[in-house]
Amino acid sequence: MSNLKALAYKLRKDTIDIIMEGGGGHIGGDMSVMEILVDLYFKQMNISPDNQDSPDRDFFILSKGHSVEAYYAVLCEKGFLDYEEVKSKFSKFGSQYIGHPNNKLPGMEMNSGSLGHGLPVSVGIALGNRMNGKTSRTYVVMGDGELAEGSVWEGFMAGNMYHLDKLCAVIDRNRLQISGSTEDVMAHEDLFKRVQSFGWHVISVDGNDLDELDKAFEEAKQTKGKPTCIIANTTKGKGSKVMENKASWHHHVPSLEEYEQIVKDLEECRSMQG
């Protein structure tokens, strides 16, 4: 696990380099979601370039599609995409590597970008896999600002209605959205109880702690008869004091000075992981 903890910081650096090169990106959410993606792609999910077309693979949907830069870094590390190519082409004229997931690229199952779609789409995937007699698991990662979309709650209802125990939703609960605190924009203070009241098994963890996350994903696998929602309490901009917990870093390209400090901070975090 210590290798994966270090990997999360290495991938944060890769992500920031993609953003610097492309001249844009949702950096805050990229940083908060990293451990979730790392645990799923390098520990939990049965998915790799070798089985990406197999009907038996696990399915992943990035509902908070604006965190695509972190997703690119992870898919490159996993061997789906070429890092140098992504970095040089991201957001450039005519590029396939756009600012939201593009399912014409290997490893990306569905297009997203507009919020509130991922959970109901994942309900359909999980339902279809069950109809097909598959044991594949379906994972969807949402942002917490996204929870204001009514369609998310339609998805929670349907996940419960169809007892989709191979469906696991993760909420990247970083408590910030573009306008400020989620609790000031549209509050979700009793989020645990809210989701639980929709009939889901709910687990609340430190979403930047790989050990806690991994344990939660294991618990989700053991949960029968209902889907699981992991509330991953994270820090937006995680990895450097320059950007942590700052709403203004929702979408931001660091200055050269900021970049140097961030890289230094990330390297320090990485070296501390053993």
Add this chain to the structure above:
Amino acid sequence: MNNIPNRKVICDVLMEHAKDDHDIVVLCSDSRGSASLTPFFENFPEQAVEVGIAEQDLVSIAAGLAKVGKKPFAASPASFLSTRSYEQAKVDCAYSNMNVKLIGISGGVSYGALGMSHHSAQDIAAMAAIPNMRVYLPSDRHQTKYLIEALLKDEKPAYIRTGRNPVEDTYAEDNCPFEMDKATIVNEGSDVTIIACGEMVKPSLDAAKLLEKEGISAEVIDMYCVKPLDTEAIIRSAKKTKAVITVEEHAPFGGLGSMVAQVVSANCPKKVLEIALPDAPVITGTSREVFDYYGMNAEGIAKKAKEALS
């Protein structure tokens, strides 16, 4: 007089194929009765999904099912399907290129007296504006059967609008020419071209008969494939006649009339007059009363054709 609505034909075709093809899945949003799909839910419960009154969920779940190889048909009133879940149709179906067939039931002014909330006079324009979304308005029960069978064979998204009420047959059971994405010439003519879709095809054919009595030869084209539009059929006909009339149960903007006018003006400029619903909440009444009021019947179409020729 035919008493089988097109929506029932859709259910029959899906049930016939669902026996052997277990990937066919029907989804409803508390709309199985309205969609005539109750028999499907009763006979194929393992292939039926109810999502409740939640059109966004309906379309997203359908896209997810398509992602893992299912062949979802999501049926909901056209008014809601083409607006409430418009973004799901755009992003999850069309943009992600999922094999979802969206069945808009009780389209146009089928719900007559229920008011503008239940009318779908915008669905052609809305759905046709989405890249990678096809739009079909079958005219009668026979063509509906062929269309659904053709759609079962492809793996791309599409929107299909049907009406609530039975419509008079345009075609005979043993004579329903059908080629996917090619308009059907229902009546050959040389003076005026009448291009219609959906429930407006039959009154257009009746109009041609009225015109014939007055010595006017009208060509009637059943443009059930509004997108991809059969532009060749339009150009071929418009070149040989003196004027073009379009007839649709839709708002005057962005529908069949707009599309035909675009094609004619670019390829063989001549007068194009359109018959459509008004740009306003429509008058209260049954479909028939509404059509009569706005001249969307044989007499009204014939009158418009003569106006175009004068």
